[in-house]
Amino acid sequence: MTPDLFGRHRAVLPDWLALYYEDPLEITHGEGRHVWDAAGNKYLDFFGGILTTMTAHALPEVAKAVGEQAGRILHSSTLYLNRPMVELAERVACLSGIPDARVFFTTSGTEANDTALLLATAYRRSNTILAMRNSYHGRSFSAVGITGNRGWSPTSLSPLQTLYVHGGVRTRGPYAHLDDREFTDACVDDLKDLLGHTRAPAALIAEPVQGVGGFTSPPDGLYAAFREVLHERGILWIADEVQTGWGRTGEHFWGWQAHGQNGPPDIVTFAKGIGNGMSVGGVVARAEIMNCLDANSISTFGGTQVTMAAGLANLAYLLEHDLQGNARRVGGLLLERLRAVAARVPHVREVRGRGLMIGVELTRPGTDEAAPEAASAVLEEARAGGLLIGKGGGHDTSALRIAPPMSLTVAEAEEGAAILERALRSI
CATH class of the missing domain: 3.90.1150.10 (Aspartate Aminotransferase, domain 1)
Structure with missing residues (x-):
């Protein structure tokens, strides 16, 4: 230094x-x-x-794509048609597993989770959110308000009412002594009990593997079991794939696929790895959810040409290799x-x-x-x-x-x- x-x-x-x-x-x-x-x-x-x-650091394919795009145009905002943004959105929508998917690009995982919360609360007309204990979803006011990790939550003030659910940490807590099936059943019973004491929440947001929380995860299938309970009540499932997406977990392309027996999440958020260091985040959701907002919105820096060029080159390299x-x-x-x-x-x-x-x-x-x-x-x-x-x-x-x-x-x-x-x- x-x-x-x-x-x-x-x-x-x-x-x-x-x-x-x-x-x-x-x-x-x-x-x-x-x-x-x-x-x-x-x-x-x-x-x-x-x-x-x-x-990889200094990946030639990404560096070349960024350099070539920077030599043409760096930025124009979402007020204009943007070919790299459309092309990356098409690829992400196809890979997401969500039917009739729409993609909105942001500059970070925090902003992606903010957008997912906005969509879920607007769609469901509820400001109650279910989140997992020990979770982390970003540093903005709303993301801090749903973060279940005391070390990363500097205020209890929030625009949302957040209720925390058991299950994100397998080997600690009141159910740690149970086997995987019993653990899942106990967490589902806890979720049902919680829902019996509150007005209908908008969504459950969950990391398939908790990142900041120390790479903890529940037994495979837990969120599928949660999904059954949520779906019966119209509650959305948001998978925070900021750290788990793009094949990092090895067995699956998305972390949610370890829990996908009942279909994909309603909303998926992503960021981090897709840009390989460039500021790329985003949200994927069914069209009816993504299009539920009844006010104008744009993004100045989300989906800017140079970051989309990086994302396209990086994703292509990941898939081809x-x-x-x-x-x-x-x-x-x-x-x-x-x-x-x-x-x-x-x-x-x-x-x-x-x-x-x-x-x-x-x-x-x-x-x-x-x-x-x-x-x-x-x-x-x-x-x-x-x-x-x-x-x-x-x-x-x-x-x-x-x-x-x-x-x-x-x-x-x-x-x-x-x-x-x-x-x-x-x-």
């Missing part, structure tokens, strides 16, 4: 803007699955700018390698995840108490060894978050696992 950059950062940016590491890192450039800092140190990147560098299959294969190897490591480290309570979305939960040895100091120590040791990872958690947990670009090779997975093993043993 430039010696005075940290001081300059602190002088002009908010105190609550989180930075990793005691000596914060300035990343200057990247290539493939590696990045370099201002001092010339090279790191294997296992976090991808918070799951955003989905395919079967990065979903790579996430399944290499992610499976990495998960088993880390589980073998964890068996010899007393601080590790659980290694969980699917595809290239892996969480390592840390506790104080011999207890179920969260160990945030251990997570920070591992983060520092991993960096010293040349590996960048993330951290998260909620529900009194501390977890390491591992989510490399989806083009990760077997050799890089082995290298990263070895570095992480040394870091875990150091605590």
Whole structure:
């Protein structure tokens, strides 16, 4: 890092803007699955700018598409026809699994979830939202109001009435001792009981795998069981795929497909990986829901030409190179390698995840108490060894978050696992 950059950062940016590491890192450039800092140190990147560098750093196909589009026109707003936006919307609508789908582009996952909440509440004429405990949906006023993770919810004020449902965390809470079938049944009973005490909500919003919450997830099929209950009452299901979309979980292209026995969600939100670093988010919904707004609306920066060009090139690369299959294969190897490591480290309570979305939960040895100091120590040791990872958690947990670009090779997975093993043993 430039010696005075940290001081300059602190002088002009908010105190609550989180930075990793005691000596914060300035990343200057990247290539493939590696990045370099201002001092010339090279790191294997296992976090991808918070799951955003989905395919690879400095991917030539994306860089070329951005450069060519920038040489023509960068931006015109949604007041004009926009060929790249239409082309990407067509591809996303087709891939979404939602019949008669319409797509609206935003600049972030937060804005995508905001839009989904606007659509659901307008369509259902209700401002009550069901959300999952330990969830995270963004940093805007409405998204904070439905976030079930205390560490990322700075205010209880909200334009929405939010009711929190059990089920997002499998191995903690009052139902953790049950088997998967009993766990699902208990969560469904809890949902039914909750609905008996409130006016009809607009929607349930849920991450198929909770990202900031530490890569936790329910048993497969839980949201399908919820969907039956919701559908009977006309309540919408919003799948927050900001972190789980585009094949990152390996087994499925969308995280909701692990729960898709009763059909797709009514609304899907996405962001992060589709732009590979460019600011792209969006919402997919059935036409009757998307078109329910009876007021004018535009987006100045959502769907701008240069970001759409990046998204098209990035999505094409992902599909042509079967990065979903790579996430399944290499992610499976990495998960088993880390589980073998964890068996010899007393601080590790659980290694969980699917595809290239892996969480390592840390506790104080011999207890179920969260160990945030251990997570920070591992983060520092991993960096010293040349590996960048993330951290998260909620529900009194501390977890390491591992989510490399989806083009990760077997050799890089082995290298990263070895570095992480040394870091875990150091605590």
